[in-house]
Amino acid sequence: MAPLPIRQIAYFVPDVRAAAQAHSAAFGSGPYYVADHIALTRAVHRGVERELDHSSAYGQWGEVMIEFCQQNNPGPSAFHDLYPEGSGREGLHHVALFVDNLDAAVADFTGRGATLALDAQMTNGFRYVFLDTIATYGHMLELYEPTDNLKGFYEYVRRKAGDFSKGVTQDIAFG
Template sequence: MEIVQVCYMVKNLEQACENMHRLLGVGPFLGGIEFDLANHKYRGEPARPVTLKGAFVQSGELNIELLELKSEGPSAFHDMYLPGEEGIHHVAMFCVDYEQRKAELVARGCTVASEFTFGDGIQIGYIDARHILGHMIEIYPDDPTIHDMYRIAREAPSRWGGQNLIVPWEDA
């Protein structure tokens, strides 16, 4: 399994995109809108959906995600940072068998912090590995929808004219 993404929790998405672009030269950032992660289970119990505002940007082969938390309540996102705090939240990996990979990580001493469905019912999970790595691990199935998001993010810099730093997914 390979790490395909690193995600940062940020206070303000637009400012974080500008800061990362200015410091690292990456762009464009794809997304920029609020979305809900539904059918939330927090540590095995039903919980309210989590609202985030997010963007993807590519740096070589590594995808970088920036997320601004917009909702309250328990979640893997709230476990890591208090309101106003920023930092690395998770690394992400595809897995051929979601349930098997989740079970393997739990057997290695991690816990399932949050699970959601995304898009058309795609299961995603945040595994709490803070005691080992200092952050969460996001796992999701080897799904064409998510792979397509990564492909679009990889191709976006070659088509970007530099006008808008944050580009909606539908315009990417």
């Protein structure tokens, strides 16, 4: 497998806006763009189709994108696998990697002991997965193919990092 640089570091938090504001104040990251209630057409958690209602804030911190994630609905999920529902715990959840072929990368990682925790698809057809690598790395891996739309979003967030004061700037919608 070719080198896979980290494209994003993601934290599970109870409030994406508050977490983004705090991170921006502490580290100068941002600006942050918030997507509330990200629409999914499919979310398969450990082989079981489940509802997953989550929100995310995305910002830039140097060379890497930062994401803050919150789960808006109760129940099992890849987020709650690491931070059990009701525990009050939060922290690093996953790092994201671009892969050329999602199915081949999943097969490679699962062949080396990772397990598929989430296979999800957004309403725009974009697919991503979470691999459980907690025992090995202490967090999950998120994998997705670098589509033109995804690369454009990453570039937009990176470019805007130098254009605005830090903090939460606006809400965005994914669909």
